[in-house]
Amino acid sequence: MTSKQWLEQTSSLLECTREHELTAQFMRTLQQQLCLSDCVLLVPSVDGRRLILSQFRADKRLKVDTEADWDVTDFSHPFAHVLQTGKPMVLDYFSLAYWREEVKFVQLVSGLPQEINLLMFPLIQDQHVSGLLIFAVSVVETKEMLQDQQWQHYCGVFMRHWQLLNTVASQSGQASFLADSLSQAKDEIRHQKSLKALSQILVGEADKMYKLRGEILRVSGTDLSVMVQGATGTGKELVAKAIHEHSQRHDEQFVAINCAAIPENLLESELFGYEKGAFSGAHAKKKGLIAQANKGTLFLDEIGDMPLNLQSKLLRVLESGHFRALGASKEEHSNFRLVAATHVNLKQRVDNGDFRRDLYYRLCQFPIHVPALSERLDDLSLLVNHFINGFNRHHRREITGVRYETLLKLKRHSYPGNVRELRNIIEYACALTSHHGELEVSALPEFESAELIDIRCVSSVEGDFGDIEDLRLAVAEFERQVIRDRLDKFKGDRAKAAMSLGMPKRTFSHKCLKLEINE
Numbered sequence: 151m152t153s154k155q156w157l158e159q160t161s162s163l164l165e166c167t168r169e170h171e172l173t174a175q176f177m178r179t180l181q182q183q184l185c186l187s188d189c190v191l192l193v194p195s196v197d198g199r200r201l202i203l204s205q206f207r208a209d210k211r212l213k214v215d216t217e218a219d220w221d222v223t224d225f226s227h228p229f230a231h232v233l234q235t236g237k238p239m240v241l242d243y244f245s246l247a248y249w250r251e252e253v254k255f256v257q258l259v260s261g262l263p264q265e266i267n268l269l270m271f272p273l274i275q276d277q278h279v280s281g282l283l284i285f286a287v288s289v290v291e292t293k294e295m296l297q298d299q300q301w302q303h304y305c306g307v308f309m310r311h312w313q314l315l316n317t318v319a320s321q322s323g324q325a326s327f328l329a330d331s332l333s334q335a336k337d338e339i340r341h342q343k344s345l346k347a348l349s350q351i352l353v354g355e356a357d358k359m360y361k362l363r364g365e366i367l368r369v370s371g372t373d374l375s376v377m378v379q380g381a382t383g384t385g386k387e388l389v390a391k392a393i394h395e396h397s398q399r400h401d402e403q404f405v406a407i408n409c410a411a412i413p414e415n416l417l418e419s420e421l422f423g424y425e426k427g428a429f430s431g432a433h434a435k436k437k438g439l440i441a442q443a444n445k446g447t448l449f450l451d452e453i454g455d456m457p458l459n460l461q462s463k464l465l466r467v468l469e470s471g472h473f474r475a476l477g478a479s480k481e482e483h484s485n486f487r488l489v490a491a492t493h494v495n496l497k498q499r500v501d502n503g504d505f506r507r508d509l510y511y512r513l514c515q516f517p518i519h520v521p522a523l524s525e526r527l528d529d530l531s532l533l534v535n536h537f538i539n540g541f542n543r544h545h546r547r548e549i550t551g552v553r554y555e556t557l558l559k560l561k562r563h564s565y566p567g568n569v570r571e572l573r574n575i576i577e578y579a580c581a582l583t584s585h586h587g588e589l590e591v592s593a594l595p596e597f598e599s600a601e602l603i604d605i606r607c608v609s610s611v612e613g614d615f616g617d618i619e620d621l622r623l624a625v626a627e628f629e630r631q632v633i634r635d636r637l638d639k640f641k642g643d644r645a646k647a648a649m650s651l652g653m654p655k656r657t658f659s660h661k662c663l664k665l666e667i668n669e
C-alpha cells in the first residue's frame with residue numbers, strides 16, 4: 151500500500167469518535183491492507199494485571215477463545231514476555247513447541263500450519279505497552295511487516311487516538327459523576343428544607359413525628375392512595391394537606407369532604423355531581439368534587455362512614471378514573487390523587503362486612519398512622535408555645551409564655567380530643583391572659599376529673615426508719631418502689647407514668663436506667 155493510501159486510512163481513523171468504532175476500523179484496515187488471514191488485538195485490563203481480548207478478525211489459523219484472558223505475570227505464555235520487553239516476538243513452528251505449558255496458548259496456536267509464524271507486535275504509547283497485536287503470517291510476510299514503517303506508524307496514530315478517546319470518556323464519566331453528586335446534594339438540601347417547613351405545621355420533636363414527616367415527604371413524591379389513620383384531632387387533615395402541598399399537584403386544587411358530615415343521599419351528588427333535572431331540586435348542573443379535584447388531590451375524611459353502595463362507585467373511579475354524574479349520559483374522566491382518613495379501626499369494619507375489602511386495600515396503598523397526643527406528651531410544651539405564638543400573631547398580642555405550674559396542670563390532662571383540644575384550651579387561656587402576661591393556672595378551663603391523669607402525691611411515708619443504715623440506698627429503694635408502682639398503674643406507659651410524677655419523660659427514663667428498672 152502506498153504512503154498516500156496509508157495517509158487516507160489514517161485520516162479516516164481520526165474521524166472515529168467512539169472507542170469501539172475506532173478499534174473496529176483499525177483492525178479492518180490492518181487485515182485488508184496487509185492481506186492478513188488472522189489478526190488479534192489484546193489490551194491490558196483496567197488493573198493492568200491481565201490482557202483481555204479487544205477485537206479479532208477472521209479465525210482461520212488462530213483458534214481464538216473469546217472468554218480467555220491472559221495473566222501478564224504468568225510467563226508460561228509469550229505474551230507476558232512481549233509486554234515486559236516491549237519488543238516484537240516471532241515464533242515459528244519449531245519454537246512454538248517450547249510453549250506447551252499454558253493450555254490456552256497451546257489451544258490458540260494449535261491450528262497453525264508449519265510454514266506459518268506467530269508474530270506478536272506490541273503497541274507502545276508513552277513508553278508503555280498499551281496493546282498487543284497477534285498475527286499468523288508466513289515467513290516472508292513476517293519479514294515485510296517488521297520492516298514496513300508505514301503500518302507501524304498507522305498503529306502509533308491508532309494508539310494515540312485510542313488513548314485520547316479513553317481520556318475524553320473518563321473525563322465525561324467524571325463530569326457526569328460530579329453532576330450526579332451535585333444533584334444528589336441538591337435533593338438532600340431540598341428534602342431538609344421540606345422537613346423543616348413541615349415541622350412548622352406538624353409540630354413535634356417526638357420520634358413518631360419525625361417518622362410521620364418523613365413518610366409524608368416520601369409518599370408525596372408518588373401518586374399512591376394514602377390512608378391516614380389516627381384519633382380525632384391528631385392532625386389527619388393537616389397530614390393530607392401537607393401531602394398535597396409537597397406533591398407535583400400542589401398548584402392544583404385540594405378538595406376535602408367529610409363523609410360523616412353529609413347525609414348519605416347528598417354525599418353521592420356532592421362527589422359525582424349532577425345534571426340539571428337529575429332529581430327534584432336539581433335546578434342546574436353541578437360539578438362534583440371528583441371532577442373538581444382533577445389534577446389535584448381529593449381528601450375523603452371519615453371514609454369509614456361512606457355507605458356501601460358509594461364504596462363500589464368510588465372503587466371504580468379509583469381503578470379507571472372514569473365516573474358518571476347523576477343523570478348524565480356520558481362518562482367523565484378525572485385524574486386525582488386520593489387521600490382518605492379515618493379515626494375508626496377500618497380493618498375491623500372490613501372484617502364485620504361494613505366496608506369493602508377491595509376498596510380498603512386500594513385505599514391503603516400507603517398507610518400513615520398519626521400518633522395521639524398521649525403518645526408524645528413530651529411535645530406538650532412545644533405545642534403550647536406554638537399555639538401561643540399563633541394566637542399572638544392572629545390577635546396582635548404579646549403573651550410571653552406559660553407558667554411552670556400551668557404546664558404541670560396541662561400535663562395532667564389526658565386529651566381525648568388530642569392536639570385540637572389542646573389548641574382550644576390554649577386559645578381560651580390566651581383570651582383570659584393580659585397583653586404581656588404569662589398563661590396562669592387560673593386561665594385554664596376546669597378539667598373533668600375523668601380526664602385527669604391520676605396523680606397520687608405521697609404526702610406521708612410511714613415505716614420504720616430505725617433500720618436505715620445508708621440514706622442514699624434507702625432513697626433509691628423508695629424511688630424504685632414508687633416508679634414500679636406507677637409503671638404498673640399505667641401498664642408500662644412511661645410517658646403517662648412520668649407525667650403523673652411531674653417529670654419529663656427523658657428524666658424518668660434516665661432514672662429507670664439508673665435504678666435498673668426495665669419494665
Ligand SMILES: Nc1ncnc2c1ncn2[C@@H]1O[C@H](COP(=O)(O)OP(=O)(O)OP(=O)(O)O)[C@@H](O)[C@H]1O
Pocket residue numbers: 351352353354380381382383384385386387388389451493536569570573
Ligand atoms: N402536629 C400538630 N402541630 C400543630 N398543630 C396541630 C398538630 N396536629 C393537630 N394540630 C391542630 O389540631 C387541629 C386539628 O387537626 P386536624 O383537623 O388535622 O385533625 P383530624 O385528625 O383531621 O381531626 P378529625 O379526626 O376530628 O377530623 C389543626 O387545625 C391544628 O390546629
